[in-house]
Amino acid sequence: MKKLASQQQIICGLDIGTTKIAAVIAERADGGEPQILGMGCVPSRGLRRGVVVNLEHTASDIEEAVQFAEDSAGVAVDRVWAGLAGEHVRSVNSRGVIPVSKIRSEPTGEVTDIDVERVVEAAKAIALPMDRRILHVLPQEFIVDSECGIRAPIGMAGVRLEADVHIVTCAISSAQNIITCCKRAGLAVQNLVLEPLASADGVLTWDERELGVVLLDFGGGTTDLAVFHNGTIRHTAVIGYGGDYITRDIAMGLRTPVDSAEKIKIEHGAAHHRAIAQNEYLTIPGVGGREPQEMSRSMLVSIIGPRVEEILTMARDELKQSRTLDHIGAGVVLTGGGASMPGMAEIAEEIFTMPVRIGAPNALMPDNMPGARPKYATAVGLIRYADKLMQSENSALPDGLNWPGRTTGKVKKWLSEIF
Numbered sequence: 001m002k003k004l005a006s007q008q009q010i011i012c013g014l015d016i017g018t019t020k021i022a023a024v025i026a027e028r029a030d031g032g033e034p035q036i037l038g039m040g041c042v043p044s045r046g047l048r049r050g051v052v053v054n055l056e057h058t059a060s061d062i063e064e065a066v067q068f069a070e071d072s073a074g075v076a077v078d079r080v081w082a083g084l085a086g087e088h089v090r091s092v093n094s095r096g097v098i099p100v101s102k103i104r105s106e107p108t109g110e111v112t113d114i115d116v117e118r119v120v121e122a123a124k125a126i127a128l129p130m131d132r133r134i135l136h137v138l139p140q141e142f143i144v145d146s147e148c149g150i151r152a153p154i155g156m157a158g159v160r161l162e163a164d165v166h167i168v169t170c171a172i173s174s175a176q177n178i179i180t181c182c183k184r185a186g187l188a189v190q191n192l193v194l195e196p197l198a199s200a201d202g203v204l205t206w207d208e209r210e211l212g213v214v215l216l217d218f219g220g221g222t223t224d225l226a227v228f229h230n231g232t233i234r235h236t237a238v239i240g241y242g243g244d245y246i247t248r249d250i251a252m253g254l255r256t257p258v259d260s261a262e263k264i265k266i267e268h269g270a271a272h273h274r275a276i277a278q279n280e281y282l283t284i285p286g287v288g289g290r291e292p293q294e295m296s297r298s299m300l301v302s303i304i305g306p307r308v309e310e311i312l313t314m315a316r317d318e319l320k321q322s323r324t325l326d327h328i329g330a331g332v333v334l335t336g337g338g339a340s341m342p343g344m345a346e347i348a349e350e351i352f353t354m355p356v357r358i359g360a361p362n363a364l365m366p367d368n369m370p371g372a373r374p375k376y377a378t379a380v381g382l383i384r385y386a387d388k389l390m391q392s393e394n395s396a397l398p399d400g401l402n403w404p405g406r407t408t409g410k411v412k413k414w415l416s417e418i419f
Helices: 055-073 113-123 172-184 195-203 206-211 243-254 258-268 297-322 344-352 374-393 410-418
Strands: 010-016 020-029 032-043 079-084 090-099 132-144 147-150 160-171 188-194 213-218 223-229 232-239 281-284 293-296 332-335 356-358
Touching (some): 010 172, 055 172, 090 232, 113 160, 172 188, 188 195, 195 332, 213 344, 243 258, 258 281, 332 374
Parallel strands (some): 010 079, 213 332
Antiparallel strands (some): 020 032, 132 160, 223 232
16 A cells, blocks of 8 residues: 655655656655656647647656555555746746845945845846746856856855846746646646756766757757856757657558657667667558558668657757757766657767767666666656755645746755756
8 A cells, every 4th residue: 555755755856748647656765866656658649849738638648657665665645746848838038136235334245045046036027928937047157346156156256246147937828727727637736847957967077067068958848958058058949840740650661550759769779870780670560450560670760760850950059049059078967758769879979079979867776777768868767866966955835836937045046956
């Protein structure tokens, strides 16, 4: 019999994607990394390009995925940390400037946590349409009297305090639909987290964040992009194409049902000819009662390769436009379900002309559980992200999410999300 999990000790990360819904349950450890207890994953039927289009299907799939995770973990959960993605997500860099508070008669003041809160509030004071809300405010660096690159300004002497922050916004309706689906599944949403930010916590190393790295989360409906440099996030974006785009091309090119095309992609697909052997053949199911046909695997690669190249080229162009490509010293990390396809690293190296590796969230996996595949990067990353924020606040988070966000412990939350 499953026991109800303690909010302080158990975390559930929920990745609500276009092609799959993955749930991971972990137990927090005092002074150490959380330990994963159970995982569950089911096909997703109610989303398109990261946005909910069918509430009932999505709620049912969430309930099933969490049920699988609960069964393997031996505990029951009633709240989750949910990932959020989709083309509605936008980001912008902003700067805030304030005078440092002076308590005594000295010409300079001393930066306090109140000053940090004030300068970040000043930076986040951007004009937003009525249908959008701020999801994250992520400090990049602080500047005290023109001294740049400061990560922890509290206690420093100065007259002027500035903050560069990365602001992520989302559509209220899309976020609320995620919350509604979880409620229908009997779950409260503890917090909503940008999926590439969570995936980064799952697969990136600190050295990569310092040197400069591009994270590409290759999902079913979208490809999420995040750039890190000098230990902090510099740019995020969403490419509106993912694995489904490739599946539809396979279905059209081979004249086979979409379900069959997805199965063919998973079992036989490859993104680069170097990833397959010569003279490999496979059987393609026919449509409408037609006879199956045999074709070479090389022809399948000829369909998949150009689509993958197109998506990766969009990502490269986004990096050029954001002027972040020149700050990438550690290369590219591919993760997400699409990253498991053979040949992805090879074709990405050709597009980006820099080192590429496949990122899987194996660091948190216990010895008695097999390593997690890239498709679990977001769900596992949500575990680490949640644990980090809960440690920064030294207490359990409030019950449920006060959308669009909580305001308690702002300074610790802002600093712990990145630094």
